[in-house]
Amino acid sequence: MKNSKKTNAGLNRRDFLKFGALTGMFAGASGVASACATPASNGNFAGRAKYIIFMVSDGMSHGTLQMADLMSRRLHGRPSKWIELYEQRAVTRGLMDMTTGNASVPDSAAASSSWGCGHRITNGNVNMDDNENPFEPIIPIFGRHGRKTGLVTTTEITHATPAGFTANVQRRHMQDDIAAQYLEREVDVMLGGGRRHFDPDVREDGQDLYAGFRDKGYKVALTKAELGQPNGFGRVLGTFTERHLPYSRDHENTEELVLDVPTLAEMSKYAIDTLYASGDGFILQIEGGRVDHAAHSMDATGLVYDQIAFDDAIRVAWDFYLQHPDETLIVMTTDHGNANPSLNAAGSGYNDSDPFFNRLQEFTYTNNWIMRGLNEDSSVADIVARVGTATGLDFERDHARMLQQALRGEFQAAYAMKARPMNVLGGLMSNYTAVSFTGSVHTADYVELAAAGPGSETLGPITRNTDWFGLMLTAAGIEIPEMRQS
Numbered sequence: 001m002k003n004s005k006k007t008n009a010g011l012n013r014r015d016f017l018k019f020g021a022l023t024g025m026f027a028g029a030s031g032v033a034s035a036c037a038t039p040a041s042n043g044n045f046a047g048r049a050k051y052i053i054f055m056v057s058d059g060m061s062h063g064t065l066q067m068a069d070l071m072s073r074r075l076h077g078r079p080s081k082w083i084e085l086y087e088q089r090a091v092t093r094g095l096m097d098m099t100t101g102n103a104s105v106p107d108s109a110a111a112s113s114s115w116g117c118g119h120r121i122t123n124g125n126v127n128m129d130d131n132e133n134p135f136e137p138i139i140p141i142f143g144r145h146g147r148k149t150g151l152v153t154t155t156e157i158t159h160a161t162p163a164g165f166t167a168n169v170q171r172r173h174m175q176d177d178i179a180a181q182y183l184e185r186e187v188d189v190m191l192g193g194g195r196r197h198f199d200p201d202v203r204e205d206g207q208d209l210y211a212g213f214r215d216k217g218y219k220v221a222l223t224k225a226e227l228g229q230p231n232g233f234g235r236v237l238g239t240f241t242e243r244h245l246p247y248s249r250d251h252e253n254t255e256e257l258v259l260d261v262p263t264l265a266e267m268s269k270y271a272i273d274t275l276y277a278s279g280d281g282f283i284l285q286i287e288g289g290r291v292d293h294a295a296h297s298m299d300a301t302g303l304v305y306d307q308i309a310f311d312d313a314i315r316v317a318w319d320f321y322l323q324h325p326d327e328t329l330i331v332m333t334t335d336h337g338n339a340n341p342s343l344n345a346a347g348s349g350y351n352d353s354d355p356f357f358n359r360l361q362e363f364t365y366t367n368n369w370i371m372r373g374l375n376e377d378s379s380v381a382d383i384v385a386r387v388g389t390a391t392g393l394d395f396e397r398d399h400a401r402m403l404q405q406a407l408r409g410e411f412q413a414a415y416a417m418k419a420r421p422m423n424v425l426g427g428l429m430s431n432y433t434a435v436s437f438t439g440s441v442h443t444a445d446y447v448e449l450a451a452a453g454p455g456s457e458t459l460g461p462i463t464r465n466t467d468w469f470g471l472m473l474t475a476a477g478i479e480i481p482e483m484r485q486s
């Protein structure tokens, strides 16, 4: 790892308050200027945020937010928490420009790094420029200043979004290295999936990182029971699955998963209570990471219920915020759109849209679960039965035949990515749910951003992603490190 100090922007915290976020000094590929373009509205927030909770629903297009609200009203007779906060005008709301160093369409590594280190870097990199020059990310900076730090996610804990606040690697797939950096950098609380990057039997270098964490005094938990209840401050690494945690809908309908794997809301509560108990202040990133995966799969069931699980985590975090409103900066956002799903018109006078969407309430398993039971040898009857088990639908034989063709690699679609078997199933399901997707990949949309607490008052109608680095440090009263130009 080289460490060449190139250009030093040389602004201090006072300059930040005067000019807005330092990081906006650097031009990205395109897009929204930083707060530099506008007079800084107010510096009174400096040093006031003892607690920072940064919440990311990964790959959340606008329609995802809206459909989770529709479903919450159906299931629970209440809006989603996120939308309720809008209704109550309890948060500052705007858009965010997530452009990365090389692309209008971000990947999660560069996106999270833009918040985590204040630079727009190349998609796939984690807090590094293309010449392996690292940018120190925000979690180790907070750690150096005596604050507690935490990561919670439904993906592998070493995945791109948590890594973007914590690690420096050239490419995001270097997850064994990311795990080793978590040990070295001593993130206080880590809860999610991804055992394979800690387990000596699976890691490529054979290192036993679990032993390493135990030696440093960490509690290591592999199940919900081993995690237990928070009991004062204590460092903890909880990895509850080999890879990602299950989709919420599959999770809640599979007995052994309910027993062994905590929900995102449960992990969030554990992390907040534990970090708070230290008395030192903290920064915590909470990610609903599989919303993105469901969008990639054009899977409405996975998508809506994982967004609701994220919303449950917002409820937990918001309860904490309400207890410490003057000292807590809370942020709710996403790193990029994905597949732009939405509830589409169906039927004469659009009368079928709602009853079709209502069917999602009866679906007990995701499309991902359906596909796990099918292969190129599956018969039409197998497919009809499998879809029926997961959804209760009377799946038409013509539809099953199309999926069978896709499974055999014989299906063609006008938009090539829609020929993948998973996406063919996603497209077919649109006929039953009225939820449709433009594709199965990330999008360039400006994303939803909501925040409350010290610093949130500075946000305008549109925010540049890199502004968060300086904003969070300033809110926490930590001097912004000297920045290098990437």
Ligand SMILES: [Zn+2]
Binding pocket: 059, 108, 292, 293, 296, 338, 442
């Ligand atoms: Zn993605």
